[in-house]
Amino acid sequence: EVKLEESGGGLVQPGGSMKLSCVASGFTFSNYWMNWVRQSPEKGLEWVAEIRLKSNNYATHYAESVKGRFTISRDDSKSSVYLQMNNLRAEDTGIYYCTRDPYWGQGTTLTVSS
């Protein structure tokens, strides 16, 4: 059974940093592209970032809204994908989902507020 379990959300002040983690199980992690998607009442569902495979030199792609502030990474030995988020803004508030087509985790909530 494929499982994706996110962690690391919480409350952070504007301008602060947070790192989200996602541990995967039930499949060969190193064979799959991994993504982060977020959801907020204001913006709905928003794709955030993608990281590809070692054979793709771990190529990454980002939504324009997070480019330069967020960094996606992976550790295939730990079946984990991460999202380092810096210079956080109120509009980054939302539920962050780790996804591996077609599976989604349950999400972790980030609140950016003073």
Added chain:
Amino acid sequence: DIQMTQSPASLSVSVGETVTITCRASENIYSNLAWYQQKQGKSPQLLVYAATNLADGVPSRFSGSGSGTQYSLKINSLQSEDFGSYYCQHFWGTPYTFGGGTKLEIK
């Protein structure tokens, strides 16, 4: 970036009715489209991939159609468990944009 325009934003329907939700892409996405259902408090679940293919375990009352820039999700004979929100998402290159969603409510 490709924009996805989904309509309607909300629908109030009765059990047994048939509904159609549409997504229009701002450019040709060559059927690289998925439909998701989301229940309150849960993560989205895949219904349809590659525009017309039902995901495993999805009832046959759901169907996807379309090509080019126009796509539709049809639900025949709506059941009570079908109420919730529906989203389209394209996969024709990043950013993988979502539609704005359709909230399906009981009349």
